[in-house]
Amino acid sequence: MAKARSPVTRNSCTVFFLIIAIWNNTQPSEETGSSAILSNHFLNKVPKNLPAETTVLDLSQNNISELQISDFSSILRLQVLNLSRNVIRELDFSVFQYNGNLEHLDLSHNRLQTLSCHAMLSLLRLDLTYNSYTDMPICSKTDMPKLQYLGLSAKRLQGSDLSALGHLQLDTLFLSLEDLSEYKAASITVFNIKTIQIVFHPRRDFHILTDLELSGTESLELFNIHDEQVSELRMFLLKLSRSGRLLNLTLNKMQSSWEDFIDVLQAAWGTTVEHLVISNAAWMDATNKNNFNHTKTSLKSLEIKDTVIVTIKADPQYMYRIFSEMNITALTISGAKLIHMLCPSKPSHFTYLCFSYNTLTDTVFENCNNLTLLETLILSGNQLTRLMKMSLMARHMKSLKHLDLSHNLLQHEVHEKRCQWGENLVELNLSSNVLSDSVFHCLPVNIQKLDLQNNQISSIPNMAVELRALQELNLASNRLTDLPGCGQFRSLRLLNTETNSIFTPTSQFYQTCQSIREVKAEHNPFMCSCEIREFIDIRKQGLVVLVGWPESYLCEYPEDIRGLQLQDFHVSELVCNTTLLVAVVLVITVVLAAIISFLCIYLDIPWYLKMMWQWTQVKHRIWKNNPEEVFDNMEFHAFISYSKHDSDWVKNVLIPNLEKEDGSIRICQHERNFIAGKSIVENIIDCIEKSYRSIFVLSPNFVQSEWCHYELYFAHHKLFQENNNSLILLLLEPIPPYIIPAKYYKLKALMAKRTYLEWPTEKSKQGLFWANLRAAIHIRLPENE
Incomplete structure (x- = not known):
């Protein structure tokens, strides 16, 4: 059954892929080569068909038991090789004799028992941890002159075993002693290694710390410090010389009581350590013991992570006071379930404070005037509720520049008192709260970077606080429906509005966001219409960089083009x-x-249309008035009234074309049909009464004739008396209105109101003219006796 491993070894695959990413980023693009990821492929041997250009090869989590020179002789450019979690028992480094570029080799979690060294001049990183070695497998400096990282583990250890490591000049040495079963006490002197990581056996105490002597080491990271080793750790810290070089100390997975924890912390206080990290320690119940000596120290930062500190039976004031009175510049207590933190009793040295993921409330640092040097304060992941209270807290921190209030329950109401922030605050993180639009009435005026991600903001109020210095604004994951303008943020250069409900940018965005250079608006339901064209154009013109373009900018509406990338949406300028x-x-x-x-x-289309209209109207009237009806008193189809100056046209053109040889149409003409002995007026009236229609041949001559006027008068009188359409106006020549005498007002009225026929001079039109005229006067009259 596999044994439980430390966090460092459990994440070996993650570390490997991180190495790949770093390696890829540091290589020239033309020499990148290719990667072959064959992890967990149930392989028993190294494949023989690997591409010659392979530079990264991952064969982890397979069943490979043996390595041969021919396995890697064809991939001469190999630089990264991961063989972890296989079943390899023996290894001779000569199998890599043709891989002169190999830099990273991971052989952890195998069954190696023997190791034969061979010159590997380019190797930078070698991991041999969690194998079956009885003694530490160590090669000489001449075999691996460039080695920077070395991971070792064994079942048996003597202090002298590590003496050879002093010649390697490593950057990092990782010692896994979890499987250690035998230890021969001796002085363990480690030379020229900048960083040492040691994982102890979780239940055994071999007193290794008391034998450990550091020379030239700057960083020390210890795992699995349990109760029996805490006192050794304290003694180890006390013997560290002030003239030593150890600057960074990390204690991971330490199990101790509160008293032992304070003793270790006090011991580190008097060393050369500048940065102390205590991570994943056991649950500790603080007591009323408060004899911590805050004397002069080299320590600059203390970080306590994922270590629950509570006060079940004690007064919490004692525990708070230990931390608040520390004369260091940086303090982090994260994930410790703290419910409060005291204000220092005197002006503090703190420039950095982090109390993230505790249970602090709005009363933290209330009216605290002794944090005047504080530049960064992180209170994310607590129980803060009122933004206005936070502004009053920050007002007393005169040097505060960076404030993180994310992942709380903050909100702000417009009717609350005016917010008062410090003048030097330039970065504010309010993400993951319950803030609405009213937050823009409670912001520091000199802010340069503002994070409002994951809140409930739907718009930016017009009367919001003007933030002239704001350069970066994050509004991702809110409720925005359009891309906002920058009316209150004239210096804005970066705007993040991804994952909102934005359909289209507003006109204010184009008009007011002149200084903006980068926009993140991915994953919004864009409406692909005319309004979106300008948004696409600003990117084409190079005015704004759209982060994630074009993959994350898709049309959501209308539905027929849903999923289409904005760059592929086109619509006519005319539309x-x-x-x-x-x-x-x-x-x-x-x-x-x-x-x-x-x-x-x-x-001459209007003339034809006019004539067709008249013909249609005549046919309609004939149908309406029953064309078969016989008028007993009618003798003529039409009476013709004309000027004597137009008689030639009437006699030679009009009458011959109307009176055909069949005698179907009879015309009344005064020269031949007036009865002798009667007056002219009586003849005119008689002819009009006996005629079905009265045709008036209009011309400039007509308006000058007195008798023509009489004839028109009587015909007009009949028109109104019998309520019929007996008048037909035939315009022989155009009549200018100004030549019609004023006394002939009836003629003017008739010409203005009634439709008249125009005599066409073109022969092609005359046929239609005669047809229309005959149709207008056609009626069945009694046969002449």
Whole structure:
């Protein structure tokens, strides 16, 4: 059954892929080569068909038991090789003799028992941990002159075993002693290694710490410090010389009581250590013991992570006071379930404080005037509720520049008192709270970077606080429906609005966001219409960088193009530009009108239409008035009234074309049908009464004739008396209105109100003219006796 491993070894695959990423980023693009990831492929041997250009090869988590020179001789460019979690028992480094570029080799979690060294001049990182070695497998400096990282583990250890490591000049030495079963006490002197990581056996105490002597080491990380080793750790810290070089100390998975924890912390206080990290320690119940000596120390930062500190039976004031009175510059207590933190009793040295993921409330640092040097304060992941209270807290921190209040329950109401922030605050993180639009009424005026991600903001109020210095604004994961303007943020250069409900940018965005250079608006339900074109154009013009373009910018509406990338959406300029559309329509209308007018004039279409209309109206009247009806008193189809100056046209053209040889139409003409002995007036009236229609041949001569006027008068009188359409006006020649005498007002009225026939001079039109005229006077009259 596999044994439980420390966090360092459990994440070996993650570390390997991190190495790959770092390696890829540091290589020239033309020499990148290729990667072969064959992890967990149930392989028993190294594949023989690997590409010659392979530079990264991952064979982890397979069943490979043996390695041969031929396995890697064809991939001469190999630089990263992961063989962890296989079943390899023996290894001779000569199998890599043709891989002169190999830099990273991971052989952890195998069954190696023997190791034969061979020159590997390019190797930088070698991991041999969690194998079956009895003694530490160590090669000489000449075999691996460039080695920077070395991971070792064994079942048996003597202090002298590590003496050879002093010649390697490593950057990092990782010693896994979890499987250690035998230890021969001796002085363990480690030379020229900058960073040492040691994982102890979780239940055994071999007193290794008391034998450990550091020389040249700057960072020490210890895992699995349990109760029996705490006192050794304290003694180890006490013997560290002030002239030593140890600067960074990390204690991971330490199990101790509160008293032992304070003793270790006090011991580290007097060393050369500048940065102390205590991570994943056991649950500790603080007591009333408060004899911590805050004397002069080299320590600059203390970080306590994922270590629950509570006060079940004691007064919490004692525990708070230990931390608040520390004369260091940086303090982190994260994930410790703290419910409060005291304000220092005197001006503090703190420039950095982090109390994230505790249970602090709005009363933290209330009216605290002794944090005047504090520049960074992190209170994320607590129980803070009122933004206005946080502003009053920050007001007393005169040097505060960076404030993180994310992952709380903060909200702000417009009717609350005015917020008062410190003047030097330039970065504020309010993400993951319950803030609404009203937050823009409670912001520091000199802020430069503002994070409001994951809140409930739907818009930016017009009356919001003007933030002239703001350069970066994060509004991701809110409720925005359009891309906001920058009216209150004239210096804004970066805007993040991804994952909102934005359909389209507003006109204010284009008008007010002149300084913006980068926009993140991915994953929004964009409406692909005319309004989105300008948003796409600003990217094409290079005015703004759209992060994630084009993959994360898709059309959501209308549904028929859902999923289409914005860069592939096209719509005509004519459809979107109303002014241009109106202008084009007007131009087309004018052109069509001009063409129609030209055709009408050239082809005389109005005349034909007018004549067709008249013919249709006559046919309608005949049908309506029963054309078979016989008028007993009618003798003529039409009476013709004309000027004597137009008699030639009437006698030679009009009458012959109306009176055909069949005698179907009879015309009344005064020269031949007036009865002698009667007055002219009596003859005119008699002819009009006996005629079905009265045809008036109009011309400039007609308006000058007195008798013509009488005839028109009587015909007009009959028109009103019998309520019929007996008048037919025939325009022989155009009559200018100004030549019609004023006394002939009836003629003017008739010409203005009634439709008249025009005599066409073109012969092609005369046939239709005669047809219309005959149709107008056609009626069945009694046969002459």
